[in-house]
Amino acid sequence: MPKFKMPDKAETPKLLIQSPKGTHDILPDDYALYQSIFEKAEEISSYYGFRPIQTPHFEKTDLFTAAIGESTDIVEKEMYAFKTKGGDRLALRPEGTAPVMRSYIENGMHTLPQPVMLWYKGSFFRHENPQKGRFREFQQFGLEIIGEPKTIAEAIIIQVLTLILKEIGIEDIIVNINSIGDKECRTNYRKELMNYYRKKFNALCGDCKKRFKKNPLRMLDCKKPKCVELKQDVPQLIDYLCNNCKQSFREVLEFLEASDTPYFLDNHLVRGLDYYTRTVFEIFEDTAEKIKGAADEGENEKKTRGVALVAGGRYDGLAKTLGKKDIPAVGGAIGIDRVVQILRDRNIKPQIKKTPKIFFIQLGAAARYKSLSIMEMLRKAGVPIEQSLCKDNLRGQLKLASKLNMPYVLILGQKEALDSSIIVRDMESGVQETVAVEKIIETIKRKIK
Numbered sequence: 001m002p003k004f005k006m007p008d009k010a011e012t013p014k015l016l017i018q019s020p021k022g023t024h025d026i027l028p029d030d031y032a033l034y035q036s037i038f039e040k041a042e043e044i045s046s047y048y049g050f051r052p053i054q055t056p057h058f059e060k061t062d063l064f065t066a067a068i069g070e071s072t073d074i075v076e077k078e079m080y081a082f083k084t085k086g087g088d089r090l091a092l093r094p095e096g097t098a099p100v101m102r103s104y105i106e107n108g109m110h111t112l113p114q115p116v117m118l119w120y121k122g123s124f125f126r127h128e129n130p131q132k133g134r135f136r137e138f139q140q141f142g143l144e145i146i147g148e149p150k151t152i153a154e155a156i157i158i159q160v161l162t163l164i165l166k167e168i169g170i171e172d173i174i175v176n177i178n179s180i181g182d183k184e185c186r187t188n189y190r191k192e193l194m195n196y197y198r199k200k201f202n203a204l205c206g207d208c209k210k211r212f213k214k215n216p217l218r219m220l221d222c223k224k225p226k227c228v229e230l231k232q233d234v235p236q237l238i239d240y241l242c243n244n245c246k247q248s249f250r251e252v253l254e255f256l257e258a259s260d261t262p263y264f265l266d267n268h269l270v271r272g273l274d275y276y277t278r279t280v281f282e283i284f285e286d287t288a289e290k291i292k293g294a295a296d297e298g299e300n301e302k303k304t305r306g307v308a309l310v311a312g313g314r315y316d317g318l319a320k321t322l323g324k325k326d327i328p329a330v331g332g333a334i335g336i337d338r339v340v341q342i343l344r345d346r347n348i349k350p351q352i353k354k355t356p357k358i359f360f361i362q363l364g365a366a367a368r369y370k371s372l373s374i375m376e377m378l379r380k381a382g383v384p385i386e387q388s389l390c391k392d393n394l395r396g397q398l399k400l401a402s403k404l405n406m407p408y409v410l411i412l413g414q415k416e417a418l419d420s421s422i423i424v425r426d427m428e429s430g431v432q433e434t435v436a437v438e439k440i441i442e443t444i445k446r447k448i449k
């Protein structure tokens with residue numbers, strides 16, 4: 001397939017009906033990047049014992065309201081919720097953890113040997129203000145380990161997610177991490193937080209004034225400059241952790257140290273979903289500002305690192321919110337569009353498992369018909385090709401093959417079609433040989449091995 005050179009936006013005709021705000025088409029070249037990331041993510045996850053799961057793109061709205069929390073931005077402002085003609089209240093999934101936990105319970109996966117380790121991928125939907133790296137339909141690759149209370153689960157999740165980023169070319173990463181404790185720790189902390197903010201109430205933004213009453217922890221998540229300033233001296237959640245939560249956090253940090261994973265203790269990290277307990281984390285690309293500072297000099301200011309590429313945490317209480325008993329679980333998800341953006345900006349090429357090394361040219365009607373069976377023969381033999389089936393011009397196709405850096409070209413002309421042969425051309429030397437069709441797989445495999 002020829003590479004796409006996209007025309008400038010200014011050159012494209014104005015459509016009467018354009019794509020909805022915050023959505024984007026994934027065109028062939030970018031699709032290859034998405035595909036290569038998903039392939040790598042699936043390969044690594046399967047190797048570590050995760051198995052695939054797919055849940056519907058929409059669920060009952062109540063699932064998300066109960067799981068994510070009524071007073072979170074996702075539920076309050078960003079969910080595509082609608083009522084069907086039959087009167088059901090449904091919502092396009094804004095995230096994958098609640099649906100996976102629903103499926104785990106509904107399908108009796110608690111009866112399987114625990115933990116159950118799952119991966120999923122696909123589109124998620126949030127009515128957010130579109131900006132760089134933020135879309136209304138976006139792709140995630142997620143991992144969940146359900147049924148495991150030990151911190152080895154956090155270690156595996158962070159390990160696999162960081163490995164995926166590294167393997168696709170994002171080497172310098174940093175894990176921003178915090179513990180938000182369990183329910184009891186948070187109840188104590190909430191009181192302190194309210195004492196702190198009570199004196200500053202009038203200076204808070206409108207949303208935070210509401211959060212103060214409904215869900216004060218969410219105030220730590222506010223990005224409005226005024227509120228960011230106000231939270232500078234806020235009491236640290238980590239000082240309110242019970243011994244068990246402290247111990248579990250210590251273990252997670254020990255793992256990060258043992259695996260040489262750079263991390264930053266982010267005391268303000270609470271995440272925008274209510275189902276988390278204990279460990280929460282976000283993974284960023286660590287660009288210019290290397291992680292000097294925080295650990296060495298005792299500073300604890302958060303560095304600006306752009307958007308999070310990955311986020312997750314432990315969610316031991318989620319199953320109970322959905323009507324089951326507590327089930328320990330932990331997970332995380334990669335924002336694939338954000339990763340693609342980085343790879344595209346860096347001109348990093350997709351590493352698809354099999355990149356074609358053969359360009360297939362056919363000339364004339366007889367060759368065109370015959371070419372379909374030859375292509376099928378190549379496909380069955382696991383030889384990927386590039387081709388432009390509808391073109392008849394030899395020079396044009398050779399030019400295209402050379403532009404695509406194809407080392408070999410197969411040429412099927414009228415004559416070859418009649419006597420069941422095919423020409424194999426070495427693009428570097430220009431040398432051509434004619435081979436019988438039944439020998440073609442053997443010849444090609446020998447050349448491209």
Ligand code: HAM
Pocket residue numbers: 094095096097098126128133134135136137138139140142143144308309310311312313315330331332333334335336337338
């Ligand atoms: P989240 O932080 O909402 O967590 O999303 C995870 C990642 O998805 C983010 O770090 C970001 O890279 C990407 N993402 C989120 N919203 C957008 C958007 N509007 N446009 C582009 N990318 C976006 C969750 O969704 C949790 N379910 C993660 C998890 C799994 N926790 C436990 N298990």
